[in-house]
Structure formats: structure tokens, C-alpha cells
Amino acid sequence: MNNLNKRNKAETRFKLYGISAVIIAITFLFVLLFNIFSSGVSAFKASYIGVKIEIPSAMNIDEINPRKEFKRQVLKMFPEVETRSDKRALLSLFSKGAIYEFEDLLEQSDSNGLDGYYWFLAHGDLDMYIKGTVERRGNEAGRINSKRMTFVDALREQNLIQLQANKYLLSSADSREPEMAGIRGAIVGSLYAILIAFIVSFPLGVLSALYMEKLASRNKFSDIIETNINNLAAVPSIVFGLLGLAIFLNFFSLPRSAPLVGGLTLAVMTLPTIVIASRSAIKSVPPSIEEASIGLGASKIQTLMNFTLPLAMPGIMTGTIIGIARALGETAPLLMIGMVAFVVDVPGTPLDPSTALPVQIFLWADSPERAFVERTSAAIMVLLLFLVLLNLAAIYIRNKLERKW
Amino acid sequence: MTELLYIALFILASYSFMVNKGRAASLGKFNTLHSQPYYHGLYSSILIFLPAIILLIFWSSIQNIMTNLSIRDFFVDVSDPGLIKFYIDSVINYSNGVSSKIIEHDGFMPAVEKYSSLTYTSTILKVIVVTGLSIILLRASIKVVTVDFKARDYVESMFTTLMKFSSVIAIFVTIGIVLSLLFETLRFFATVNVFDFLFGLHWSPQTAIRADQVGSSGSFGAIPVFLGTILISIIAMLVAVPIGMYSAIYLSQYASETVRTYAKPIIEILAGIPTVVYGFFAVITVAPFFRDLGDKISPGTLSGESAIIAGSVMGIMIIPFITSLTDDAMNAVPGSLKEGSLAMGATVSETTRQVIIPASFHGIVASFLLAFSRAIGETMIVVMAAGFAANLTLNPFESVTTVTVQIVGLLTGDQEFDSAKTLSAFALAFVLFFLTLILNIIALNMVKKYREQYE
Numbered sequence: 001m002n003n004l005n006k007r008n009k010a011e012t013r014f015k016l017y018g019i020s021a022v023i024i025a026i027t028f029l030f031v032l033l034f035n036i037f038s039s040g041v042s043a044f045k046a047s048y049i050g051v052k053i054e055i056p057s058a059m060n061i062d063e064i065n066p067r068k069e070f071k072r073q074v075l076k077m078f079p080e081v082e083t084r085s086d087k088r089a090l091l092s093l094f095s096k097g098a099i100y101e102f103e104d105l106l107e108q109s110d111s112n113g114l115d116g117y118y119w120f121l122a123h124g125d126l127d128m129y130i131k132g133t134v135e136r137r138g139n140e141a142g143r144i145n146s147k148r149m150t151f152v153d154a155l156r157e158q159n160l161i162q163l164q165a166n167k168y169l170l171s172s173a174d175s176r177e178p179e180m181a182g183i184r185g186a187i188v189g190s191l192y193a194i195l196i197a198f199i200v201s202f203p204l205g206v207l208s209a210l211y212m213e214k215l216a217s218r219n220k221f222s223d224i225i226e227t228n229i230n231n232l233a234a235v236p237s238i239v240f241g242l243l244g245l246a247i248f249l250n251f252f253s254l255p256r257s258a259p260l261v262g263g264l265t266l267a268v269m270t271l272p273t274i275v276i277a278s279r280s281a282i283k284s285v286p287p288s289i290e291e292a293s294i295g296l297g298a299s300k301i302q303t304l305m306n307f308t309l310p311l312a313m314p315g316i317m318t319g320t321i322i323g324i325a326r327a328l329g330e331t332a333p334l335l336m337i338g339m340v341a342f343v344v345d346v347p348g349t350p351l352d353p354s355t356a357l358p359v360q361i362f363l364w365a366d367s368p369e370r371a372f373v374e375r376t377s378a379a380i381m382v383l384l385l386f387l388v389l390l391n392l393a394a395i396y397i398r399n400k401l402e403r404k405w
Numbered sequence: 406m407t408e409l410l411y412i413a414l415f416i417l418a419s420y421s422f423m424v425n426k427g428r429a430a431s432l433g434k435f436n437t438l439h440s441q442p443y444y445h446g447l448y449s450s451i452l453i454f455l456p457a458i459i460l461l462i463f464w465s466s467i468q469n470i471m472t473n474l475s476i477r478d479f480f481v482d483v484s485d486p487g488l489i490k491f492y493i494d495s496v497i498n499y500s501n502g503v504s505s506k507i508i509e510h511d512g513f514m515p516a517v518e519k520y521s522s523l524t525y526t527s528t529i530l531k532v533i534v535v536t537g538l539s540i541i542l543l544r545a546s547i548k549v550v551t552v553d554f555k556a557r558d559y560v561e562s563m564f565t566t567l568m569k570f571s572s573v574i575a576i577f578v579t580i581g582i583v584l585s586l587l588f589e590t591l592r593f594f595a596t597v598n599v600f601d602f603l604f605g606l607h608w609s610p611q612t613a614i615r616a617d618q619v620g621s622s623g624s625f626g627a628i629p630v631f632l633g634t635i636l637i638s639i640i641a642m643l644v645a646v647p648i649g650m651y652s653a654i655y656l657s658q659y660a661s662e663t664v665r666t667y668a669k670p671i672i673e674i675l676a677g678i679p680t681v682v683y684g685f686f687a688v689i690t691v692a693p694f695f696r697d698l699g700d701k702i703s704p705g706t707l708s709g710e711s712a713i714i715a716g717s718v719m720g721i722m723i724i725p726f727i728t729s730l731t732d733d734a735m736n737a738v739p740g741s742l743k744e745g746s747l748a749m750g751a752t753v754s755e756t757t758r759q760v761i762i763p764a765s766f767h768g769i770v771a772s773f774l775l776a777f778s779r780a781i782g783e784t785m786i787v788v789m790a791a792g793f794a795a796n797l798t799l800n801p802f803e804s805v806t807t808v809t810v811q812i813v814g815l816l817t818g819d820q821e822f823d824s825a826k827t828l829s830a831f832a833l834a835f836v837l838f839f840l841t842l843i844l845n846i847i848a849l850n851m852v853k854k855y856r857e858q859y860e
Binding site for chain 1: 659
């Protein structure tokens with residue numbers, strides 16, 4: 001009986017290990033996601049400073065020097081400020097982007113004059129203090145020294161520092177100033193690369209799967225192709241990057257850092273995934289349908305094109321989307337072909353230098369500037385959103401369109 | 406100009422499709438034709454398109470070679486081949502308006518003019534030849550439409566060729582990988598001894614800026630790099646194997662159907678998260694956590710680049726590889742074995758340990774091997790969370806470097822392509838490629854074995 005007790009205890013223990021393993025794995029996932037989300041949410045807001053702008057309608061906008069005028073308007077709010085260093089401290093609370101915003105404001109005003117409080121982007125240092133990323137010690141907080149802090153306190157007293165929606169994060173490209181940095185350029189670069197990867201790898205993958213599954217005779221050669229594809233699927237992604245570097249950049253002299261080369265490299269990487277998924281989808285189409293088509297006089301190719309392929313398409317699409325989603329999150333091969341450059345423009349064509357979303361995350365994560373931490377998390381949130389959307393599409397296709405025979 | 410040519414080709418091909426389809430349809434009743442009108446149309450489109458495309462590809466590669474040769478003449482006085490290539494690229498970029506950089510060399514502006522005029526002539530000639538060819542083919546294809554013409558057979562055989570070509574691409578890719586790595590690796594071994602590379606204990610690829618500097622040659626003993634890679638991968642396996650194995654056991658042996666349908670996909674999400682995200686997580690969350698932990702024991706024991714940080718995060722990443730594959734392997738074990746054991750009075754845990762695991766042993770080992778190969782080849786986590794300096798140590802609390810970190814470090818940023826430093830990255834990649842290849846082949850064979858065993 002003692003023995004049985006022992007065995008039952010061992011059984012409970014074993015089961016407990018299993019449950020805790022599952023719970024630990026799931027906990028890891030949630031800790032990871034929670035960490036990213038909790039630090040990234042704040043990046044969707046940015047600090048803005050309210051400035052009372054008064055420009056009489058009689059004034060000709062073309063004659064205004066925006067930089068000087070902006071300084072004048074800001075300094076007007078604090079008439080007591082006299083020394084140069086104080087003035088500089090006050091103006092340093094604004095981002096460089098504030099001047100551009102002021103220019104836009106002037107253009108929009110259409111010579112009607114301006115009167116009232118308008119909001120301008122604050123400097124990254126101030127933004128971090130407002131969000132509580134850096135703590136206040138006495139009269140200082142991070143890079144906000146006591147001189148700057150007196151202005152911050154004065155502005156806050158009048159409720160002239162506010163957190164508003166971050167206009168830059170999703171609409172501009174990378175920048176040296178954290179408060180002005182955005183991921184638009186990276187998203188566009190990624191989309192170009194993914195599009196090219198899809199255009200290249202999808203037809204090649206589907207055609208080769210069709211051939212291997214339906215037309216190739218079983219011999220040594222087809223075995224080699226098969227092992228080859230299975231092994232390619234497990235080659236480390238960085239090796240594909242080196243392939244891209246050696247073939248596309250050094251041999252074909254395609255432009256460095258371009259989404260075109262990134263897309264081609266990712267296409268080579270995604271190809272095995274698409275072939276494997278397509279083969280299993282094609283294999284699951286019942287032979288009776290094909291035989292019926294052949295029996296009615298259709299040729300082999302007609303049967304494949306009119307029956308096998310359309311019936312296998314949902315399965316093929318599911319596999320392709322999953323492969324493309326993986327390519328979207330891939331960073332290492334893109335580093336190898338030089339998509340790590342600091343690019344301040346949104347790429348217009350797939351031949352322009354660009355980064356990709358995961359590479360942008362890498363670049364920001366590497367930056368010593370602390371203000372980039374929350375932006376990195378925000379960029380990750382956007383990347384994960386894209387991945388979730390792609391995977392939902394794959395799940396939808398699998399559940400709704402795929403037929404079980 | 407070239408874009409216009411493509412558009413013209415497209416229009417011509419569509420036109421011939423419509424014309425030939427119409428002609429075939431008007432030839433006779435449907436059942437007298439060998440092929441449907443549609444195939445006659447397709448045949449003529451392909452006849453126009455294919456030669457034109459092949460001609461265009463040949464033309465541009467020959468044009469590239471010819472223009473390069475002719476502008477090379479302007480730089481005969483330059484002796485360095487690397488510099489000549491740079492000059493030629495600059496000329497091409499300047500002429501195409503890609504960059505506005507002008508090289509300080511007497512031959513530069515004449516070369517630009519020569520290049521532009523050559524390209525212009527070639528393009529004009531290309532347009533004339535290709536359009537002419539297409540029009541001739543268009544006329545020829547119209548004549549060919551008869552009742553007996555086997556348009557379908559031709560179209561289908563061309564299509565089959567295309568399919569064959571697609572399936573050979575995978576082989577081309579593998580050959581491309583091997584050749585591109587091998588070529589640079591051999592160049593590397595021309596300057597560095599193979600045995601020094603494989604068995605040397607000191608890795609510092611920095612070559613000196615000045616030639617007369619002391620210790621300028623750099624040393625390429627890769628053992629510390631390999632050891633670092635293996636150390637981090639083993640730490641990852643120590644995290645992933647118990648968690649992955651026990652989750653697989655729980656999911657396949659204990660869990661109810663509902664738990665299974667939800668828990669398994671959730672665990673698999675871990676594999677779908679991009680590795681750069683794990684890298685960021687390692688730097689921002691895990692590194693401070695371990696540092697604080699280390700400081701409690703004795704301050705300063707852990708740096709932010711300790712092997713254990715990258716290793717444990719990588720372990721989280723590879724959990725799902727082990728869980729899914731092990732789960733599959735355990736589910737492939739025939740129910741009769743399991744039921745037999747249970748009927749004899751064994752508990753589920755005894756059955757699992759003594760029947761299921763031995764029966765699915767091949768699959769489980771295969772999952773370990775695949776996870777290990779994934780860990781060796783993983784790049785972003787270690788690039789962000791592990792060190793760059795190569796230390797010869799097995800202490801998990803010290804900073805080590807890995808093969809992938811070195812490759813990224815050596816090949817990003819400013820580089821001359823011929824130095825031993827950059828070439829060493831290819832040698833490392835070559836070793837990495839073969840190591841993972843061998844692991845994969847063994848693992849795939851094992852998976853095949855267990856599949857065959859119970860089918």
C-alpha cells in the first residue's frame with residue numbers, strides 16, 4: 001500500500017511539473033508582451049507646449065522669418081527673461097520640429113493673422129520628464145537642469161504643457177531627435193520588401209510544388225530536390241543575408257540598402273516555406289477529382305490548373321501568409337545587405353535606400369538615447385500588430401475557405 | 406525608354422493573343438480544332454514575349470560588360486583594381502543621376518560622356534531590334550494558326566518547362582549559398598592558415614589602421630567564438646528542454662481537448678515573435694533583472710552582456726520548437742501501446758516515462774537537434790544581448806561572443822571587401838552553415854524514422 005501511495009504521489013508530481021511547464025511558457029509570453037506594451041503605450045503621446053501666438057493680420061507672412069518670429073513669440077510669454085543663457089534655456093525646451101510646425105501654422109493662416117494658444121512639440125528631454133521616465137531630484141530631472149526647470153514649472157503652472165497624440169511616430173521617418181522620429185519610412189520599406197518577396201517567391205514556390213507533387217517522377221533527382229528544400233528551410237537566416245550580399249550586391253551590383261534587394265533575399269528565404277506548405281495542400285486534394293477531370297478528356301496541365309490548384313489554393317495561401325509574416329519580422333539578413341542605414345526620407349521606390357520595421361527596432365534599441373526606449377516598444381507594437389493581422393488572415397482562410405475532404 | 410519597350414511588348418503580346426484567338430475561333434467549328442482558340446492565343450503571346458525577354462536580358466548584361474570595358478580605358482593610369490571599380494561605379498551612378506559625386510580625375514567627365522552616349526546608342530538599337538523581332542514573330546504566329554496546329558501541346562510543354570525550372574531554383578539557391586561562402590572562405594584561407602582558424606585560441610579580427618603598428622595582423626583563432634556559441638546555446642537548451650518537454654508531456658498525455666486547443670497555439674506564439682523583439686526584451690528587462698540578482702550575491706559579478714542573459718532569452722524563444730515537435734512525436738505513438746501499459750496498472754506518468762518516451766525517442770531527439778541548430782544560428786538576440794569581445798570561458802556569468810555576432814559585427818558598417826577581417830565572416834558563416842546542415846540532416850532522418858516506424 002505504501003508503494004501505491006508513493007506511485008500516486010509521483011503521478012501527481014509529474015502532472016504538476018507538466019502544468020507548471022505550460023504555465024511558465026505562457027507566463028513568459030505574457031511577461032514579454034506586457035513589458036513591451038506597458039513601455040510602448042506612452043510613445044503614442046508626446047508632450048506639447050502651448051505658446052501664445054499673436055500675429056496681426058496686417059503682417060505679410062512672406063516677410064516673416066519663422067525661426068526669429070517663433071523665438072520672439074516664445075520670449076514674449078516670459079518678459080522677465082533677460083540673459084542670453086536664460087533665453088537659450090527656455091527655447092531649448094522646444095523641439096527642432098516646433099519651428100516647422102510654426103511655419104506650417106503661418107502658411108495655413110493665409111494672412112488672416114494669428115491670435116491664441118497654439119501647441120508646439122516639446123524637446124525629448126522635457127517629454128521624458130513629463131512622462132515620468134526620468135525622475136525629478138530637487139530642481140533637476142535628467143537633462144533638465146534647474147534653469148530649464150524654472151521654465152518648466154512656470155509653464156506647468158499655467159497648464160501649458162500637455163500630452164497630446166504623437167503626430168510624428170506614424171507619419172515621419174527616422175530622425176536624430178527622438179521626439180521627431182517615426183516609423184513611416186521603415187513601414188514603407190518593409191512593405192516594399194514584403195511585396196517583392198511575395199511576387200518572387202509565390203509563383204516560384206507554387207509552380208515547383210505542383211511539379212514536385214504531380215509531375216516529377218520519383219527518382220534520385222527529385223529526392224535531391226526534396227531534401228534540399230527541407231534543409232533550406234532550416235538554414236539560419238543570416239546565411240541568406242550573406243547570400244544576398246554576395247549575389248545581389250557584389251555580383252549583380254544592385255543598389256545597397258534598397259528594399260528590392262531586401263525583398264529578393266527574403267524571397268529566397270521564404271521559398272522553402274511556401275514550397276513545403278503548397279506541397280501538403282496539393283497532396284490533400286483528393287485524387288478522385290483529378291481522375292474525373294482526366295477521364296473527361298482534360299490534359300494533365302488543364303487538370304492541374306483548373307482543379308488541383310484552385311482547390312489547394314486556400315492551403316497554399318495559408319502557408320504563404322505565414323511564411324511572409326516570418327519574413328516581415330526578419331532582421332538579420334537585412335543587416336547583411338545594408339538596410340541598417342540611417343534614412344530620414346520615406347522611400348519612394350523599392351530602389352531607394354531604406355530600413356525595414358524590424359531593423360528600425362534594432363537601430364532604436366541600440367541607441368544610447370533613453371527617449372528611444374518607449375519608441376522602440378511602440379515600433380514593436382506596430383510590428384506585432386501587422387503580424388497578428390497576417391496570422392488572423394491565415395487563420396480565417398484556414399477555417400473558412402479550406403475544405404476538409 | 407526601356408519601360409516603354411516593356412509596355413509595347415505587353416500590348417503587342419495582348420494584341421496577338423486576341424487576333425490569334427479570333428482567327429482560330431473563325432477557322433472552323435469548335436470540335437474540328439486540335440486546340441481551343443484560347444491556346445492559339447496563348448501560344449502566339451508566348452512566342453512574342455519569351456524571345457524578347459531573353460534577348461533583353463542578354464542585351465543588358467552584354468551592354469554592361471561593354472560599357473564597363475570602354476570606360477575602363479579612361480582610368481588606365483590607376484593601378485589599384487579596387488579603385489578602378491570604384492571609379493567605374495561612380496561614373497555609372499553619376500550618369501544615371503543616382504549620385505552627383507564627381508571624382509577628381511582627368512578621365513571622369515569624358516568617361517561620363519562616353520558612357521552616356523554608349524548607353525543611348527545601345528538603348529536605341531535595343532528598342533529597334535526587339536520591336537522588329539516581335540513584329541516578325543507576330544506575323545509568323547498569325548500564319549501558324551490552322552485547324553491541326555497543336556497549340557495546346559506547345560503551350561503545355563512550355564509551362565512544364567517553367568515548372569521544372571522553378572523546382573530547380575531551390576538547388577540553385579543551395580549551390581549559390583555554398584559557392585558564395587566557399588569562394589570568400591578560400592580567399593580567407595589564402596591569408597590565414599586553416600588550422601590556425603579552426604583550432605586557434607585567440608580571436609581579435611581587428612587589423613590595424615597603420616601597417617607598421619604592433620600586432621597589426623589580427624588573429625583569427627575561432628575556438629573562443631565557437632565555444633561562446635555553444636555555451637549560449639547550451640544555456641538556452643537548459644531553459645527550453647525541461648519546459649518544452651514537460652509542456653509537451655502535459656499537452657499530449659494529460660490535458661483535455663479544450664486546454665490543448667488553446668494552450669498549444671499560445672505557446673507557439675512564442676515562436677512567431679520576431680527575434681529582434683526578444684533581443685530588446687533581453688536588453689531592457691532580463692539584463693537588469695540578472696544584474697540586480699548578481700549584485701545581491703556579490704556586486705559586479707554580472708555584466709549586461711553575460712552569456713546567461715542571451716542564453717535564457719533564447720531558451721524562451723526555442724521552447725515552442727521542442728514542445729510542438731515532441732508533442733507530434735508523442736501523438737504518433739500508437740494508442741495501443743499506451744492503453745496496454747495503462748491496462749497493466751501503470752500510472753500515466755509511468756506510462757509516459759517507460760513507454761511513450763522510449764517509443765517516441767527519435768522524434769524527441771530530433772526536436773532537440775532542431776532547437777539546438779536554431780539556437781546556434783539565431784542572430785538578433787545575441788547581437789543585442791551578448792558581447793563582441795571573444796573570451797575563452799565556460800563561465801555563464803561572463804561575456805562571450807558567438808559566430809553570428811561576429812558575422813554581423815564584421816560585415817556591417819564601413820568595410821573593405823578584401824580584408825582578412827571581412828573575409829573571416831564568410832569563413833565563420835561557412836562553418837555555421839555546415840554545422841546547422843549536419844544537425845538538420847540528422848534530425849530530419851530521425852523524424853522520417855519515427856514516421857516510418859508507426860505508419
